[in-house]
Amino acid sequence: MERFDIAVIGTGPAGLEAAITAKVRNKTVLLLGQKTSSDKVSKAHQIQNYLGLPNVTGQDMSKAFLDHAKEMGVEITDDKVNAVYSMGDYFALQCHGGDYEAKSVILAAGMSAMKPFPGEMENLGRGVSYCATCDAALYKGRTATIVAYSPEDEEEAEFLAERAASVTYLPQYDYNGSLGGNITVVPKVKPQSIEMTDGQAVLKTDVDTYSADGIFILRAQVAPSQLVPGLTMDGNHVAVDRNMATNIAGLYACGDITGTPYQYIKAAGEGNVAALSAVSYLAELAKK
């Protein structure tokens, strides 16, 4: 497996700038996120405070960012990272589409407005999971509930249903799909809380209660402390120093994930610092 110099997680301004800076410094870069950059960029109406791009629309800014990355030879791998493990002198990244390795990692995954459901964090890994494809093998002949936030999650449901006895699928978006077979789709119910009762993961919603051997919550974003075991947080944000270094050697963070103000230029600036810090770290690593 190729071991990249730097893996960047997130394709908003922080991640794109980090990847471009790393590329300028001749590092091999794995950039994971969305080919379309970030919804927080493309969906903004009018932006007035980004240097060099006055009164730009979110769509045009997104295009400018992506064109810049392309011109620099930065490629985006469309994938979602589920976990990052520090292995000492390298990191293992577990993603939906497969596994990757990198000598250093830059976390630029933004901030999610969604709060975990009551009971979610307490039961994580003990009935609650975030990746159906990763855990599908554990569900042979068992039952599962999926709380889904995007049509792309339907593929994950189908994969899980190939192994599981039955799957209950609760889309939190306008569902127009064609899931069938052993998958029961229950649209328009709002999850409220999760508890484990007699080995069953019980999901309470505003309409009914659903019990299964496990619950998968497929949000676009995973809480940083779940993404990287052992990561030190400062409230809801990743704790960093002025070099954007976290408490884990070789792991840096930048953008909204490190704290306010939530601004494009601050995110891009931190992406630049994080990449330069990762470059220095790689130089030290090479001397060992």
Ligand SMILES: Cc1cc2nc3c(=O)[nH]c(=O)nc-3n(C[C@H](O)[C@H](O)[C@H](O)COP(=O)(O)OP(=O)(O)OC[C@H]3O[C@@H](n4cnc5c(N)ncnc54)[C@H](O)[C@@H]3O)c2cc1C
């Ligand atoms: C409507 C709106 C208007 C705004 N207007 C302004 C403005 O005018 N001026 C201004 O300065 N700021 C504005 N902001 C704030 C700005 O959008 C954010 O500060 C900025 O986008 C943060 O950049 P980021 O790169 O840190 O994170 P984001 O832009 O949120 O990007 C995070 C990226 O990480 C990806 N990601 C997340 N988790 C994973 C994972 N597990 N695996 C792989 N990829 C992952 C996401 O898909 C996304 O691509 C606005 C925000 C909104 C919502």
